[in-house]
Amino acid sequence: AQSVAQPEDQVNVAEGNPLTVKCTYSVSGNPYLFWYVQYPNRGLQFLLKYITGDNLVKGSYGFEAEFNKSQTSFHLKKPSALVSDSALYFCAVRDPNSGNTPLVFGKGTRLSVIA
Amino acid sequence: DAGVTQSPTHLIKTRGQQVTLRCSPKSGHDTVSWYQQALGQGPQFIFQYYEEEERQRGNFPDRFSGHQFPNYSSELNVNALLLGDSALYLCASSYGGLAEISGTQYFGPGTRLLVL
Numbered sequence: 001a002q003s004v005a006q007p008e009d010q011v012n013v014a015e016g017n018p019l020t021v022k023c024t025y026s027v028s029g030n031p032y033l034f035w036y037v038q039y040p041n042r043g044l045q046f047l048l049k050y051i052t053g054d055n056l057v058k059g060s061y062g063f064e065a066e067f068n069k070s071q072t073s074f075h076l077k078k079p080s081a082l083v084s085d086s087a088l089y090f091c092a093v094r095d096p097n098s099g100n101t102p103l104v105f106g107k108g109t110r111l112s113v114i115a
Numbered sequence: 116d117a118g119v120t121q122s123p124t125h126l127i128k129t130r131g132q133q134v135t136l137r138c139s140p141k142s143g144h145d146t147v148s149w150y151q152q153a154l155g156q157g158p159q160f161i162f163q164y165y166e167e168e169e170r171q172r173g174n175f176p177d178r179f180s181g182h183q184f185p186n187y188s189s190e191l192n193v194n195a196l197l198l199g200d201s202a203l204y205l206c207a208s209s210y211g212g213l214a215e216i217s218g219t220q221y222f223g224p225g226t227r228l229l230v231l
Contacts, residue, residue: 044205
């Protein structure tokens with residue numbers, strides 16, 4: 001069965017510094033991977049996805065993520081963090097080799113950017 | 116272009132009652148998925164509707180049921196509410212049903228349900 005792990009419950013970073021939010025996955029073949037962000041009392045907003053092709057995916061609000069097949073990771077990154085980036089971030093995976101499976105989410109990582 | 120909308124935003128019920136939550140998909144989308152997000156957890160897949168039929172279901176009891184209308188909007192019904200049903204219920208829309216497995220799901224703001 002497909003699964004995704006976000007090993008850090010909380011990430012703290014100073015404004016202007018680079019940020020990384022970690023995600024590892026487990027699927028039987030090549031995964032489809034997604035990142036979403038959730039602001040307080042809001043739904044999830046789509047940031048970016050990896051389906052195939054270039055391992056470095058660029059998304060909304062200056063975020064990017066790198067697909068690493070050997071390490072089964074899909075870490076979210078941003079070169080310079082903003083206070084407004086403080087939110088809850090979710091990684092999600094689908095396994096296209098296991099039939100029509102739903103999107104499976106991690107537990108989320110809370111990012112706090114300190115001014 | 117309206118995004119995914121959900122109603123109501125908040126709801127308080129007591130144990131044993133029934134609740135209906137509503138979702139209108141993003142313009143151009145024909146598929147609606149429902150998720151339950153408990154406090155401190157990631158969203159958990161409940162079920163997906165496409166062409167007015169339930170196409171796939173997660174590990175949720177039959178107390179959770181749904182419907183999709185010809186205009187693609189959807190309802191989530193929960194019967195015999197339990198305290199553990201308290202959560203944020205998210206609706207997500209996409210296009211093409213399960214065939215579009217690489218498609219992006221767009222989420223609404225959610226309905227926060229509190230069961231007392």
